[in-house]
Amino acid sequence: MNNFILIATVLASTALAYHYGRRRALGVVGGKPRDLHSLPGYHGAYMALWCLLPAAIFVAIWIAIEPTVVRQIIAGSLVQAQPGLTGNALDLAVNEIHSLSINAFAYSSASAEKKALVARYQELQGIGTAAMATIALVLVAAGLFYGSKSIAPRMRARQAVERVIMWTMVGCATIAILTTIGIIMSLLFEAMRFFQFVSPIDFLFGLQWSPQIAMRSDQVGSSGAFGAVPVFAGTLLITAISMAVAVPIGLMSAIYMAEYSSKKFRSWAKPLLEILAGVPTVVYGFFAALTVAPFVRDTGHAIGLNVASESALAAGLVMGIMIIPFVSSLSDDVINAVPQSLRDGAYAMGATKSETIRQVIIPAAFPGIVGSIMLAVSRAIGETMIVVMAAGMAANLTANPFAAVTTVTVQIVTLLIGDQEFDSPKTLAAFALGLVLFVVTLILNIIALTVVRRYREQYD
Amino acid sequence: MAEINVTLPPRESTPAAASKIKLSARNVGVFYGAANALRDVNMDFEENQVISLIGPSGCGKSTFLRCINRMNDTIPGCRVVGSINMDGTNIYSADIDPVELRARVGMVFQKPNPFPKSIYDNIAYGPRIHGMVSTKTEMDEVVEWALRSAGLWEEVKDRLLQPGTGLSGGQQQRLCIARAIAVHPEVILMDEPCSALDPIATAKVEELIDELRQTFTIIIVTHSMQQAARVSQRTAFFHMGNLVEEGPTDVIFTKPKDQRTGAYITGRIG
C-alpha cells in the first residue's frame, strides 16, 4: 500500500511537472512559442523526466539491493546467536526467517527466538521502505527544482528529451540480450553448483538416473544416481518418433500446397494446418494421455504386443501432430522461394510435375528444408507439456517405442515442481538438464536459422 | 529408334528434303485471363531451319514461343486457341501429352536456369527421365556429346561434378543448351538466349545455333536485328499481338512489305 502511495505521488508530480514546464516555457518567452528553441511540450516533458527518472532509477536500484542488505544483517544476528552457522546452512536459516515473515500460519508455531528475528526482519524491511520513499521524494523535489531552473528560450529541450527516449529504446532492445544472458548465467550458475555434487562426466555419461534416492537418504548427492544418458535417450526416442510423423506429413503437405493445389484449396487448407500449431500444448497433452495412449496400448495388446500405458509411441505420435504445421509452413516458404525458372527448365525438358519436384525443386530447396526440420527438432526436444502428461517418469534406457521413457523436460518439471529447496542436487539437476537442453536447442536453432537465411539470400 | 507407339508421328529416321514442314500454326491466339496477348497467328516452320521471331517488347513473341511446347499450360489462367500441327498432328488436341511433346520440343530460356546440381547431372537429367540410357558408359557418352555440341566440353570436362550454378553466365547458357539437346528433341525453342551474354559468348552461341540447325529445327526470339540476320533463314515480325509479316530473313530485312516492319527494323518503333 505504501508503495502504491509512493508511486502515485511520483506519477502525480510528474504530470504536474509536465504542465508546469509547458507553462513556464511559454512564460519565459511571454507566450510567443516561436521564440522558443523547442515546442513548449518538450519543455514540459523535459521537466517531467527530471522529476521521474532520478527517483525511478534510485527506487529500482534500492529494490534490487535492499533484500540482500537486510539478509546480511539478519545473517549477522543469526551468526551471533549461533557462531557455527556458515554457508548453506546460514542461507537456509535466513530463508526460513523470510518465509516465516510472509507465512502467518508457520509464524504462529515458531519459537520465540525466531519470532524475535522475524520481528527484526520486518522492522528492517519497514525502515528500508521508509528510507526509500523519503529519498525518492527528495529526488523528485530536487529534479523539479533543477528542471525548472534550466528552462530558457534557447534550451534544447527537444534534443534532451529525444536523447532520453533514444536511450530508453536502446535499453528495451537490450532486454532481449539481457534475457539471454540471464538464461545462460542462471543455468550455468546453478548447474555449477550441481556439478559440485555430481561430476559432469557422471552426469553426461552415466547410465543410471534415479534422482529420488538422494532425497530419501537425506545425504546430498552421494547416493542419488544422476547419469542422464537414459533421459537423453528417451528424449531422442520421442523426438525421433515425432519427426517420423511430422516430416513426411508436413513435407508432403507443403509440397502439395505449393505445387499442386489450387489457390482455393490452399486458402482453406493452410489456415486449418496452422490451427494445429495454435492449439495449446496442454491440450495435446490431455489428448495424448486420455485418448491416444490408451488407444495405442489397446491396439498393441490386440495384436499381442506389450505396450506400456505411457508409451513413447503415444507421446511421440501426438508431438508429431503438433509439429506438422511447423514443418509444413517453413517448408512451404522454402519451396515457394525456389525460382519459377527452375520449374520452367524442368518442364521444358518434358519432366512431369513429380519428376520436377523430386529431382529439381527438392534438391534446390534442400538446405532450406533441412533448416526447417532442424527447427522442428529443436521444438520437439524442448516440448514439455505433451511429454509431462503422456510420457512416463521411468528413466528406461531403451529404443523400444512401446516402452515408457522419460525426457529432459519431464525430468526438469518433476524435479522442480513443488520443491523450493535449492541446495539438494535433486533440484539443481533440473538446471543441469536445462543447460543441456538450452545448449542443444541453441546450436540447432543457430545452425538452422543461418542455413535458412543463406538459402533465402541465394534466391533473392 | 523408339517404339512407334505414340500419338505424335515418330521422328523421321532420315532427314527429309529441306522443304518439309515441321510445324504449322493456324489461327493461334492466347489469352491471359481476359487479356488477349496474341491474335490469329498463321505460320509454317520448315525443318532444319532457324526461324527468328522479332518485334517490340510485349508484342507476344515469348507467348507464341511458349505455345509451341505448351509451356503456357503451366501458367494459371492462360488459354490458347487455334491449332499448332507438328508433323501433321495438332499438339493441342486432347490426347496429346504435354510431357511427351516437350521431350520433342525443347526450350532454352532468356535467363540461364541450370538446376542446382552438378554439370553432369544437369545434362543427365533429361536422358534419365526419358529413359534414354541404360548404362553409366552410355550416359557418359551422352553428356560428353551434349557438352561438345554446345561447345562447352573443353571448358568443363575437368569439373563435371561441380555445381552448374558455379559457371559464368555464358557457360550457364550453353549448359542449358546442352541440357536441351541431350534429349535430342526435334525442335528447339530459344527465348532471347543471348540477352544475358557478352559479345564473345554470344558469338559462340550463334555459331552453335548454326551447327545445331543440321539436326534440329530452331525457333529463336531475339531483340538483335543483327543476330536475326546472322543466324536465321526466315524471320517473323510481331507487333502488338499480331504476326505482321513473315518471310526469308534477307527479304524481311531488305524489302519488308509492311511499313511497320520497316519502321521497327530501322529503329523507329519498339
Added chain:
Amino acid sequence: MINALPTAVARGPNLSKDRIKKRYAAEARYKFYGLAAISVAILFLAILLVTIVGKGYSAFVQTAIAIDVNLDKSLIDSDNKGDVETLTQADYRAVVRASLRNLFPAGVTRGQERDYFSVFSESAQYDVQKLVLNNPSLIGTTQRIWVKSAPDIDMLRKGYVGAADDGSQRLNLTQKAFYDKLVADGRVRTQFNTTFFTAADSREAEQAGVLGAIMGTFMTLAVTLILVLPIGIAAAVYLEEFAPKNRWTDLIEVNINNLAAVPSIVFGLLGVAVLLQWFGMPRSAPIAGGVVLALLVLPTIIIAGRSALKAVPPSIREAALGVGASRLQTIGHHVLPLAMPGILTGTIIGMAHALGESAPLLMIGMVAFVVDVPTSLTHASTVLPVQIFLWADAPERAFEERTSAAIMVLLVFLIMMNLVAILLRKKFERRW
C-alpha cells in the same frame, strides 16, 4: 561433330506408351501422397476437436435434485439471536441431513445412510446457508430447493458410468434404486452448470469451476501485456529505424531470432532462478508469471513489430523529414501510427501464445491448488492451461469432463483473440 550422335541420343527420348503410362502413374501416386498427407493432418485436427468437444460438452450441464429443507429454528438459531454471525456459523449440514432423511425409503438404518447421503453433493449446506442469509425470515419454514447431485450420480445420469454391487462401479445398486425413485418423483433435473463459471478450483468435481483460473490468467496476461507492449514497440522501433548496422545490432538481431526458438521451459528455469530466488518475487503469483511470459513472447512481438515497420514505405519518412520533423517526430507522428495495426496484430498473436503456455508457469509454481478466486497480483493463483493440467491428472470421471470443458473455454478465448487479429489485419490492410 554434331553428327557423331551417340546411339543413345540418336534413339531419342523413350516415349513408348508403357513408359509414359508408368511415369504418369508415379505422378498420380505422388500427388495422392500429398493429398493424403494434408488429409491426415486435418483428420488429426478433427479427431482432436471432436474428442474434446465430445468429452466436454456435458460438463456445461449438471444434475440437480430437489430437496425440501426444513429450516428448523432449533438447529439454526435456537437462541433467537438473528445476527449474521449466528446465521453464518449454524450447522447447516445437520439441517440438510435432517431434511434428506425424509427422502430416504422407510427402514433405512443409520449404517445404510452413508450410501444415501452420498447421492447428494456436500455443497447443499452452502446453498441452504446462502438461502437463509439472504432471507432470514424463511427460518422455520420448509423450502424446496435444487441442490447439486454428487458427481457420481451426475455421471450416471449422463450415461458415463453404471452401478453395481461388486465394487466395479463407484455407485452401488441401492444408490441407483434411490436415484431412480427420485427421478420417478420428478425430483431430478438437468440444469446449466453455473458453478463451472463462478467457482474456483475444488477437490469436489461438482463444486469446481474455472473462474479462479480465468482471473489468474487475466492478471498474468495483464502483467505480460503491460510489459511487452511498450518494450516490444520501443525495441522494434529502435532496431528497425535507428540502429546502426554494426556487430552489436547484428548480435541483438541473431539473439532475438534465437530467443524466439528457445524452449519455453527454459524461461521457466530463468523465472525460478532469477525472479524467485534473486528478486524474491512471490511464488505462484501472477506478477512472476506475467514477467516470465513477457520475456517469452517479447522476441515474437519485436519480430512482428519490425516487419510492420518495414512495411511502411520510405516515402512517408522522407516526406515527414522533408518538412523538418526530427527522426523521432517522424516515427511518432507518421510511421508508428501506420504500423500500429500490424504491431497490434503481432501482439495479439503473441498474447494468444502466452495464453496457451503452461510449462514455464508450472516451474514457477503456478500449479497451486487455489480454492478462492485470486484478487491480487501477488497471491497464489493458477491459469487456465495449468488448471487443465491439474484436472487432467485427477482420477475422477467428472474431472475428465471438466478438463475437456475447460479446454473448450481456453479454445474459445484463443479463437476470439485470433479473430480479433484477423479482423484487425483485414480492416487495416493497406496496399501502398
